[in-house]
Amino acid sequence: MEKVFEGFLGGRKIFANRDALRPDFIPDRFPHREEQLRRVAGIVAPVLAGQRGSNLFVYGQTGTGKTAIVRFVLGQLEAKARAKYANAITCYVNCRVAGTEYRVLAGLGKSLGVSVPFTGLATAEVLSRFRGSLEEQRSFLVAALDEVDSLVKIHGDVLLYQLTRINETLKEGRLSIIGISNDLRFKERLDPRVLSSLSEEELVFKPYTAPEIRDILYDRAKSAFNAGALEDSAVGLCAAEAAGEHGDARRALDLLRVAGEVAEREGSDKVSDIHVRIAEKKIEEDRVSTVLGSMPLHSKFVLWSSYLASNAGVDAAVTGDLYEVYVELCKESGVEPLTQRRVSSLINELDLLGLVNARVVSLGRYGRTKKVKLSVADGQIARVYKDDPWINALAGYVPRCLSKT
DNA sequence: CGTCCACAGGAATGACGGGCGG
DNA sequence: CCGCCCGTCATTCCTGTGGACG
Numbered sequence: 364m365e366k367v368f369e370g371f372l373g374g375r376k377i378f379a380n381r382d383a384l385r386p387d388f389i390p391d392r393f394p395h396r397e398e399q400l401r402r403v404a405g406i407v408a409p410v411l412a413g414q415r416g417s418n419l420f421v422y423g424q425t426g427t428g429k430t431a432i433v434r435f436v437l438g439q440l441e442a443k444a445r446a447k448y449a450n451a452i453t454c455y456v457n458c459r460v461a462g463t464e465y466r467v468l469a470g471l472g473k474s475l476g477v478s479v480p481f482t483g484l485a486t487a488e489v490l491s492r493f494r495g496s497l498e499e500q501r502s503f504l505v506a507a508l509d510e511v512d513s514l515v516k517i518h519g520d521v522l523l524y525q526l527t528r529i530n531e532t533l534k535e536g537r538l539s540i541i542g543i544s545n546d547l548r549f550k551e552r553l554d555p556r557v558l559s560s561l562s563e564e565e566l567v568f569k570p571y572t573a574p575e576i577r578d579i580l581y582d583r584a585k586s587a588f589n590a591g592a593l594e595d596s597a598v599g600l601c602a603a604e605a606a607g608e609h610g611d612a613r614r615a616l617d618l619l620r621v622a623g624e625v626a627e628r629e630g631s632d633k634v635s636d637i638h639v640r641i642a643e644k645k646i647e648e649d650r651v652s653t654v655l656g657s658m659p660l661h662s663k664f665v666l667w668s669s670y671l672a673s674n675a676g677v678d679a680a681v682t683g684d685l686y687e688v689y690v691e692l693c694k695e696s697g698v699e700p701l702t703q704r705r706v707s708s709l710i711n712e713l714d715l716l717g718l719v720n721a722r723v724v725s726l727g728r729y730g731r732t733k734k735v736k737l738s739v740a741d742g743q744i745a746r747v748y749k750d751d752p753w754i755n756a757l758a759g760y761v762p763r764c765l766s767k768t
Numbered sequence: 769c770g771t772c773c774a775c776a777g778g779a780a781t782g783a784c785g786g787g788c789g790g
Numbered sequence: 791c792c793g794c795c796c797g798t799c800a801t802t803c804c805t806g807t808g809g810a811c812g
Contacts, residue, residue, distance in 0.1 A: 701800070711777090725773095725775095731806095
């Protein structure tokens, strides 16, 4: 322990400011996004002069700088408004994190000082409180709704419709909306009225190229790392890795940060390629064990079924087989199994989490089903679930329907 | 070329825990 | 405390369907 502490205190440190690499860090420079920055700023600026800004729709894949740019501009706007005594307020809500219309509205309300219990009220009531407060305070609110697509996918566009129309019923105060989405096709799900209102202005963030990501990394590394603590090739590797995905700068930054942490723990004084390679593995493992650990019981059983099937030599189990195994596991554990319909949904959720690969196939005469393959190293699943009480109770249990073959 | 399998996945509905206003 | 409404999870019932088999 002494050694670890000393490593942090004395000697050469790797990091100067590790936070500059964290995903929620908002830098003050945006290499290769100057154009977008200007556009967003130009669109919200009228608010300072007491005019409503246009609604804006921002689209781009993950890690293309949408969120950072918007949050940066909102921050600047708010500061400017304070300095000029303009009644402009900004607000940022991540719809996927919020999860429901209710909580999105609660988040919007919070920026106006409307506090709302976390459940219990009718959604319409929260909306009307929000509207009331906006009117009363005569505020010009710029609200960023991040990952709106996930909200619309689950709850439809009713809330967006109401929000885009709110100005028509306001005598005082105005609302402008910045919608941020990863999914461009999501526009197809929108009511045309909502779409035209929401995308008065549109802005697309293209994926970064590898050289662009390298510039970003160097820019951040200047403040994040101590001089000489970072090898050029390591930066190049992170950039190449992330560009290979889809130009995801966030992934590149993550990679670089974790690589730095690995190097630090090793006690080396430089971050090099090998640390990036280790970081890559570690990030994936962390992600998997986090989801695995926090999964509901039945999802664990479904995943475990898939694990057992692949261990028994089944390359890609179909829903029905998996369900059979799952039911046996439940019986063995004394748990009431869920219906196949529900399990089918759970499989889809596991697919979304990237733990499993499920795709619908038609076996012709033999029906139409999903083929489910484990998409995580099975050793890791076994390792994480070694300590899980429910799964542990099933250790060594081989379901009958699998032992036949 | 039609049938028919084995599900997919949408819609309606219900149980449940939680918070509200009165 | 009550009656009401909420979101979440799950069930039930349902219609839809790609393509191998006969």
